[in-house]
Amino acid sequence: MAERERALTPPAGGVFSARAQVMSADDLRRAVTRIAHEIVERNHGLDSLCLIGMQTGGVPLATRLAEELERIEGTKPPVGTLDATFYRDDIHLRPLVPAAITEIPFDLTGRTVVLVDDVLFTGRTVRAALNALNDYGRPKAVQLAVMVDRGHRELPIRPDYVGKNLPTKRTELVDVSDDGVMIGEVTPR
Amino acid sequence: MSPRHLLSISDLGADGIDGILRLTDNFVEVSSRQIPKVPALQGKTVVSLFYEDSTRTRLSFETAAKRLSADTMNFSVSTSSVKKGESLRDTVETIEAMGIDAVVVRHGSAGVPQQIATWVDAAVINAGDGWHEHPTQALLDCYTIRQRLGSLEGKRIAIVGDVKHSRVARSDVLAFTALGAEVTLVAPPTLLPPSLEGWPVEATTDLDSVLPKVDVVYLLRMQKERQHEALLPSLREYTAHWGLTRDRARLLADDAIVMHPGPMNRGVEIAAEVANLPNAVITQQVANGVAVRMAVLYLLLGSGVDLAA
Secondary structure (H helix, E strand, O other): OOHHHHHHOOOOOEEEEEEEEEEEHHHHHHHHHHHHHHHHHHHOOOOOEEEEEEOOOHHHHHHHHHHHHHHHHOOOOOEEEEOOHHHOOOOOOOOOOOOOOOEOOOOOOOOEEEEEEEEEOOOHHHHHHHHHHHOOOOOOEEEEEEEEEOOOOOOOOOOOEEEEEOOOOOOEEEEEEOOEEEEEEEEEO | OOOOOEOOHHHOHHHHHHHHHHHHHHHHHHHOOOOOOOOOOOOOEEEEEEOOOOOHHHHHHHHHHHHOOOEEEEEEHHHOHHHHOOOHHHHHHHHHHOOOOEEEEEEOOOOHHHHHHHHOOOEEEEEEEOOOEOHHHHHHHHHHHHHHHOOOOOOEEEEEOOOOOOHHHHHHHHHHHHOOOEEEEEOOHHHOOOOOOOOOEEEEOOHHHHHHHOOEEEEOOOOHHHHHHOOOOOHHHHHHHHOEOHHHHOOOOOOOEEEOOOOOOEOOOEOHHHHOOOOEOHHHHHHHHHHHHHHHHHHHOOOOOOOOO
């Protein structure tokens, strides 16, 4: 789930006020290009590779990465979406976003899955996603691509591809959109 | 705020119904997976407390709970201490003392789920009470209509049959009209409710004149156990006037759908071959029932979903 949505949906709900822009739209584009090259390099091509965007923030990013990969390698890897809400250990804290649905129209068994999300924070979403993926097949490998790694991990999880490492306070919120990356605070309503 | 119980469609309102239907999409996806099970309700216990016979509703709730990894317990009157004369309240309190999170109740008397809700802390789900309501049936009907026709707004729906004794009809009328559909009740005069005051519906006894105009024809089960009440001369006469025979089904528009809550009396309210037409969505209703009940259980058992959001 995109940080913005999570923070603005009850019961956590509040108002997001941006303080500073940490990546522009151009920075974002360059980061996508770089990550795409890293994915190709690390996996020696795109054979049996697929992208899975985490609902909701990772979905547009996964689509952009797939387009970039197609530009570089000439073939477009299949793209799916994953909503891991049902696998969370803090299910009551993170409400489900209706219509943010898992869609993986291909078998994962034997594939290299690149999980894509906008922000990596505690790592709990990724933990839930790893569980969820197992219900769709047994991937050969799972790699993790995120636009922003903001620290504060609560689980032994690390990303394979990072757009930007961003030191943050726990109370801050990082918002990734097509226009760039903003950092700010949420004030409760 | 999320509701605590699901007792009546009227507690939900249009937004509440819409919220559950949108949530249901997520569970239709879960049900379509190779492994149709998620750990969302791990450690929760759901009890079905059925004082009346049921196949689909009980199994549907049980399947829904299991697909969410909840534990399920089954209570059926014939094998319980109710036979020894235990009262409803004692039975409910005994079950609650075992530590449960939700009770799915079916009872022959209207209002029993409401009453139980005042006694227990667990979430109470009405799975049919007397002639009163059957809210999850109405929700799955709405979901099925949406799936086939896109929306209920402005759709014309005929509910045909024993409206008077039907909790399904009552919940459906509330849900369909809340979502903007126009409902016409079609039944012999003896099987219409004595008063339609306050119901935003029309009523008629002439099925043939209604069929060409509707988007949905919803057939109710002809409750054979009502036969001895002398409300009808005979089942054959009922079929002749109000059954959806093959000839009558031809009056329907091409894209109109045929629905039935089950169990069907083939050859009475619906002809055997009509039930098998591509426009009959009866098995789809059953499939959607599981997903809708998953959404309801997930909503009530501490998911934090806010229907108003």
